[in-house]
Amino acid sequence: MALSVGQKAGWGLADMGVNVFVVVKQLLVFTYLTTFLGVPPSVAGFVTFAVLAFDVVTDPLVGYLSDRTNSRWGRRAPWIAVGAIVLALGIVGMFAVPMGMSWQFNAIWVVAFFGVATVGFTFVAIPYGAMAGEMTQEPHERSTMMAFRMTFASLGLLTAGALVPAMAGDTREGYLRAVLLVAPVVVLTIWGMLLATRNTPRIPSAASGSFMEIVRLVMRNRAFVVLVVLYGVLTLGVALIAAGLQLAALYLMQDDGRSMLSGLAGALGVFSTLFAMFIVGSVISQFIWVRLSAWLGKTWALNLGMGLYILVLVLIWTSLPATGVTTMALLFLCAGFTNGAYQQIPWAMYPDLMDVTRAESGEAIEGAFSAVWLFGQKVANAIAPLVLGLILSAAGWQSSDSGVVQQTQSALDALKTALTLVPSGIFMVSIIGLIAIYRPVSRHVASHG
Template sequence: MALSGLQKAGWGLADMGIVVFVVVKQLLVLNFLTAFLGVPVGIAGFVTTAVLIFDMVTDPLVGVLSDKTSSRFGRRAPWMAVGAVVMAAAMVGLFAVPAGLGMVGKIGWVIAFFGLATIGFTMVAIPYGAQAGEMTTDPRERSTMTGWRMGFASLGILIGGALVPGLAGGMGYAMAALAVSPLIVGAIWLSLFATRNAPRVDEAATVNLGGMIRLVLSNRPFMILAALYGVMTLAVAIITAGLPFAATYLIADTGETALSGAAQALTTLSLLFAAFVLGSILSQAVWVILSHRVGKLNALVIGLILYVGMLVWLAANLPSVSVTVMAGLFVLAGMANGSYQQIPWAIYPDLMDRTREASGEAIEGAFSAVWLFGQKLANAFAPAILGLILQAKGWQEATGETVAQSEAALDTLAWSITYLPAGILILSVLGLLILYRPAASA
């Protein structure tokens, strides 16, 4: 049975709420620790990494439990409904650090609430990813669904990367997080309502945990793609972790360019994220059409090559005194990033079908857990990698003010968010052509 337009769009809506938290944890937590709580950047990087490594431990558990859940609402919806509330509430808590705490107390507070927020995130993200393999087996429908998903995800990026920092400048991070919490929970709950009558697998999986692991690991094309998507995510996560620093120290608004007023109203970081999201939204239909015409893999390779080119171009323009030029580059970068956002998520459900057809077991939750594992691993290590690189060059922490940084530290920041991720994306392209293509064709 074909999905209705409302069901496709409704399924995609949930990712708006999910991505708000993803952007907040990637973009703001490291900066919050170093720029507002005074935690040295190396320690802050390891704190963030430690919590995100813990986050990975919960993935297989939630994936297996959701596969084995049996309820009148299906296997996935109960997890997502509860997880949305946990994720949003804990996100507010992690920024609500009480005044008067010492350094150890501040770090402990952030770790506790950040860890709880990631549990809520896992409760939503893994069942949500599993739904993509259950609602339809039509690859073209999946591309369209993923296009809707990434369109809404782009709005989530805008909320998490532009609205939250903009609000935080006036009301503080905790109140900003509280202000967007209804959007997070509402998007996920409305998605569940819109897809309540969509096709789904209600029968709990019968295979045990060991059997699920063996089935997933035996799907070689899926495992290769999951690993390569983790590599791609490492590149994007390093860029994201470094952007708040770049907006403060590498992009100076002189007040003489076309978007200077907007930069002053929104903050430079918010403006750049808005430009990035605009590019991503504009590109979604393009990547769907290109995937249909040249194949998903070829479209992904084209997008990643364009992404590399944009990063090299960006490197040539840093540091910059023109926020207008930077905004234009970020629109183009967002268009290239759209391929990374959309196409792998449309490919991996097709690969799950191979295992279901061969084994008869519907273990999409287990597949979703492994799929997210590589991305979470990348997101966990990216802040630590960036923190260690910057610390090695003498980056100075702060407690809310802008402090002077050495020329070596600023140069290091510039290549860390341009040339380094570009090199990682080149490795991803080679992996897709040399490893994934032969495996997928076998």
């Protein structure tokens, strides 16, 4: 049975709330720790890496248990409904750090509530990702679903990435006020998805295999394992950009008041203006990448997108530091367009690989696949701030608890390179891997190209 437009769009709605947290952990936490809580950059980078310990335990467990859940609402909905509340509470707690404490206490507080939010995220994201393998087995329909999902994801990114910094201003108290306003978006969009998809096709029978049997089934799917690794490499590049983007807006991008978008930058701030342009580029690209995936095949469309991403990053490197916002805004629009390929296409590829295992084994273990897929992404997201922190520390970056401070030229150059040339090299590695390793082992999945 074909899904209606409302069902496909409704499924995508949840990613608006999910990506509020994605932005918080990738864009805001590192800057919040180093600029307002006095945490050294090397320690701030380790904070997000340390939270990975929660995922090591919860990701496979939630994937396995959601596959085996029996309820009147299906296998996935109970986990998602509870997870939305836990996620929202964790996000608020991260920015409710008591005043007057040492930077060590501040770091521990953020880690604790970061962990709570991460558990809530796992409860939502793994069953949610599994739904893509249950609702339809038609590859092109999945691409359309992902286009809707990433459109809503982009709106979530805009809400948290542009509006939160604009609402927060330049104070730590402002960040708490801002997340209190966006936390309800997390719950309402995720619960809204459950309402919109309540009548979609689902696989009612729970998986019957033991934990280790299911793990072996997933790991036996060689094409999936290779794709997880390569998507993790891509995510490392994207997350490295995200982790330092707000620092770049503070230290490398100024507005001289004479450019075409100076009025907007004055109202929202440079970071929020550039991030908004990035999101606009991502939104307008989504259905273009659907068409290109159908025309070129998903693998070649993804390679095209990442190749263009490299080109844009090199152009940004040549343009920094910038004093006018208009040129950077156009480059960020292009970066968002190319980032749309990273956002959408791999997520449409991996459910196709679930079908192969289901057809061969008879086991409906979409939750297990989703857990492994997300864990690879989470590892990369956790490593990226650690890498950025080590790069900046080696270059002599100065942390602060009172906003922007003077940095050396070598520290600024390190930030510039870490956000442009280093991700470009990482993307090139992934492109080579997709061509040389992934394509040969995935030829039986025709939709990949």
